[in-house]
Amino acid sequence: MRIIYLAAAMFVGVIFLVAGTTKIGTAPILRTNAPGEASCGGCHSGNINTGSGSVNFNLPAKYNPGQTYTLNFEVDDNAFASGRHGFTMTALDGSQTMAGSFMALNAGTSSVQTGTVSGAQRQYMGHKNASASTDDWTFEWTAPASNVGPVTFYTVGVHSNGLNNTSGDYVYQQTFTIAPASPPQADFGASKMALCLGETVTFTDSSQGSINAWSWSFGADASPATSMSANPGPVSYATPGTKTITLIAAGADGVDTVTMVITVEEAPTLMLSPDTVYNCSGTPVVLSVPILSGTFEWSCSLPGSDCQILDPNAFSTSATPNWPSQIDQILYFGQLTSQAGCASNLDSIIVLRNPTPEFQLVAEDSFLCPGEGTSLLLEELGSNEAPGPFEFSWVIGGFGDVDSVFIQPTVSDQWTALVTDANGCVDSFEVTVDVFEPQPISVNELGGSMVGVDEGVSFAWFFINATEDTLVEIVGANMSTLNIDGLDTLPGYQADIVAEIVLENGCTVRSEIFGLAQIISSLEKKWLQAIELYPNPSGDLVRLSVSELEQDFEWEVLDLQGKQVLARQSAYQEAEWTVKDWTPGIYLVQIWIEGNSYFQKLQVQPSK
Template sequence: MIKTFTPKRFLTSILFFSMVCITVVSLTNSGGSNGGYTNAPGENNCTQCHSGTLQTSGTNFNNISFSGNFTGNGYIPDSTYTVTLKYEHSGKSKFGFQLTALDNTNAMAGSLNNTNTRVSITTATISGATRSYARHTGSGNSGTDSIEWTFEWTAPSTNKDTIIFYSIVNSANNAGGNSGDIIIAREFKIAPSTLLPEATAGTTNSTPCQAAAVNLTGSSTNNPTSWQWTIPGATPNSSTAQNPSVIFTAPGAKYAVLVSKNAKGYSLPDTVFMTVNSAPSSFIIGNATRTICPGDSVKLEVASQAGVSYLWSTGATTTSIYAKSSGQYSVIATGSNGCARNSNVITVNEHTKPTATLSSSASVFNDSSCSNSSITLMASSSAFDSFYYFSNSTEIAKSISSNQVVSFDTTTTYGLRVKDSNGCLSDISDYTVVSKNQLPAPVIICNTITPSTILFSWDGSLYHDGFQVSLNEGLSWVNPSSGATGVTHLVSGLQPQDTFDLWVRAKDDAPCFYSEIGNQKCVTDTCSQLEATVTYDDEFCHGELITIEVNGLSGENYGLSLDGSTSFTDTIIKFNASLSKTYVLGIKDSNNLACPANEIEIPITVDKINDINLKKDKIGAYCAGETVTFTANDTIETFDFYWNNTLAQSGTSNTYTNSGMKQNDSVFVIVTKGACIDTSEVDYVIFEGPANASFTYSRSGSVYTFVPAEMSFAAYSWDFGDGTAINHDVSPTHDYALKEGEDVTVSLEVTTDNNCVTDSSEVISLPLFSNVDLIRNLGLEFYPNPVTDNLVVNNSKGKTGELTIYSISGELLEKVNLVGNRQVIALHTFEAGVYVLKVSIDGKETSIQILKN
């Protein structure tokens, strides 16, 4: 907050007032020059533009005075003061000044403000920093023998120590130039107000040990109300207490800075210096809390250091100890310089020892079990990480399971030790299981044997609770087929020469429940098969009835099957032929169903004609005199072809060719394949009638138009008889200009949709188409002829008309208007050959041939 005239706080700063050069009123600087001419550090002065030597002492120097309404002989930070710069010089009436205020870092100290029209404020950048300047104005540069300038200065917001005001005064000669002026520079220093506090920082120990408490002492003048310590590298590194206690964690040169405050403001900082002696490290390595199992210990250790002694809370003086009980442990490390450091505190706790008891699956039988068996040892709880099992004091298993299956033969004392999640072991818990003996195994014999059954039996005189049998080597047990207390068991459904192993055990009281297991292997008898004969035909046509007769089974108990069918007894077997295969007849002895059937193979061939597929080699009608070929399916064995119901060809060939057929002749084929015979459908031959290939023609000049008698044939071929290319148009035109006066033979060949060809021809006598006399009468002359590049037209009568050039095939190549007495037609781009030049004049037409080389 800024206050006017009333001091607020004192700051130890340097205040610089400075005055700037002025010229006479007639000069451009009569209102004050730009900033930067106060002779302050980094600035110029008014001698840069006014001749003369800068005066920094003497009478004129002493005639400059500076005053203000300061309190306590100085400034209070953030307070505003009215200040006056005054200069006295007898006989002078024109003056100028410039002034600025700087702190001890040459930075702008506070701010300047004009309060009247005699002073203005400007700024300038010096060495990269902005400075403010008070300067005279055009209305503030006149006085008689003296002059003064009044303005406001607001002190910096913090104590900047002594402030220097840099001022410069121009005592002008009023000559209207820049020579003869007197330039004087003077500095004025304003210290902080004596009403501000003065802080004194101290300590009770200037050479403390590292990590030891250091007591700082603070004092101040002028009734301080608060304190602010700054202690780099200390803990804490700042404090508002007057006499704080701190700790330096690192050795070396250290300091603490104190600033006090009272109602007027802050003091200048005061610093106390200290040298912190190094103290050895006493940190106990590892976690702050350790937990051990009962009976265990944990190693506590500090890093070994030369010249350092250690004293543990247990009284030990080594660098490490083993803590075997719960409690708190610490160590003091003392260096050769006498500096000691207390370590961190380690808390050691002790886990509760785990406990567990052991039982087993034999506990339900008063802790007894049958010899040669297995039992399950069971811990009283599963809430442990590891289980250690013992047999007669020897460890037999380590597991994460609370159950352990063990083999049991004789009376045994088992033990259990557990490890909990903390890694702590329990004591061993003992548990004894007593052995009981089993009854002896039953003795089994093979009693009655057939090819499909075995009757087992055994002596039951030693047993009183019944028996069980196993048909799968002990995987499961059932009662014997003779009952729970029976002494026989029948196994049926076997095959001849099968071996079967039967296990038998007797029931008993707990804990054994069963006797030892007896077993016996027995083998079923061999088989003899029924014999029979079979009669049948071995080849059929598809769909015919097959008959098979079985003989020689009279008086036998049998069952028949065909290709694995259900059993039947009918010895005459009938079924429709469908495919070639070898059938298998099975003859089964019904008195001994376990014996395999006697199998007799019956090979049957079944023939089949799927499709004769008789067809001609051409779709549609044949041409007159054309050869006809018939083809049948080539998978058939023999073919008999009939032409008009008469056998024409017989054999294995599936193709029949005839070049003498007539309209509506018929053909069919009888085919044979194995036992099958089939006849095709009758196919008829159609011949096409002769085509009309005649034509007519008409003429227009040398161009002829040809028209066929019929215009619906599949193809037309015209030969114009003059050596030109064949034309395939239906009704073509042709220009005979080059053949005038000759006879030409024109022929036409037509092709029908059935590819039948018919032709006709006619001789045409061509008239003369050109008229040389007519051309001469018209006054025309064409030369040279033959021509190589340019054809000259001489038009002696100057007639107008049209000249047209055609190719020999009648293609229009060029058209020229006949104008004037002489023309040139360029033919250099034409290929060598014969061309027709047509002339049209006065309604008359004629033509001549032109030969191009």
């Protein structure tokens, strides 16, 4: 776009060159008095800005980036009738970089040249074929493609006296600055892009540029419908739908318009179905709505922990309410919120509680001894309001639809039965039956020929016939203790015996099997405990002592093949010998005390 501006005297930077006859053809470059340049006053000495004339430059007040302007520059001075007129100029931004570009419109009177200052190229607009009859020049300047800030035109105009020397001419140096235009760029924001009918929205101006007037139109059925304020107050709408908002921003540098579309939504209507359901305690209530947009929230008339809603924000979920006593009705509420945030009415589902079966499970005998059994019976309570007929099932045992069963458990356990009424409501009932688990009872040696057990209230003793797998009662043996002397003379004698014991809880148990062949007399125990062989192992001197023995004892040493290593000899309470030269290994020391022999192992190790 090209705009022609007629003469308007402005402050611009241009260099004008007319020097005798040397620069009549083409204006000089690098003489605009711009930073880094000289002035035409260097050749046309003296009289800088002292003449009665002036220069006129019709720059616009502001520039729009990339726009082309038609400019006119005039040297207004006719002091010399035969004098000539000339000029030169360049345009720079704040960083002293060439701003925009020039183009001559009359090749006979104007010229465009380039020069370099500090490595940067500059363009120069100037006269051509200077004469007395031409004192103004029309040309084009295209503004920079982007906003580079203020642009300064460095200009020099010359009116020469025509005497073909360097003195007596008039030189006019002047700078003109043009600012970038600031056309409006209309823009605004909304407090919300979607709102519910009855709500308000606020629009905030965010336009750029020089603006002094705003004109708003808020769309159909808006209140208010229009505004002339930069930031109007809240706006509401009487009807739902899409609304087009228009802002016109105007200023000295132009007008701009922008639009925005928002949505006004009517609150959704919610109707839950079915509106009434029946619930058995402990079973889930299905909560569902055929909606898939927006958000949903479930709640209920009970405290939050009793509602037991699986997912309160799901369109389809379930709830297993904790029914408080004396409460037979619960309201589950639902509310839909649209994507615009519009909340529906609050609708509800009424949940009525069906009575659950009221029974009790009893055991004829809740404590059993091993091998015993008992009957379990489901009894209907007088407070039962659940309708029959009833169905019965048992969690363990594999029993059928019966209300009583006989069990013979081996361990303590809890037994559970389920009762289902005519409405399908189910409740469970439990009873615990304990089975006594006896701990092992050992037969203990009591000294001499007596053995016995430590617990029980009545007793019987038996020989065990392992061959025939039978028990033979020892007649007369009905105490907690038993004298084993002479048992081998009784009928049915066996080497193993067992006690049958009736405990305080009434259960009959048997002791552990006791082998008569394992009995060691107290005298034998005494001497085994009295014999001491030390050190053991040994590689040198070995001592053998028998404490509390008031007479001699005899002893010998054998190897593991039974060969005598040290001959049998006697000693009183203690004997000693050396094994320093013996072959390392295990040896047996046989000791005779009161006609009975006892063995001790001796380990011989290499001598040091």
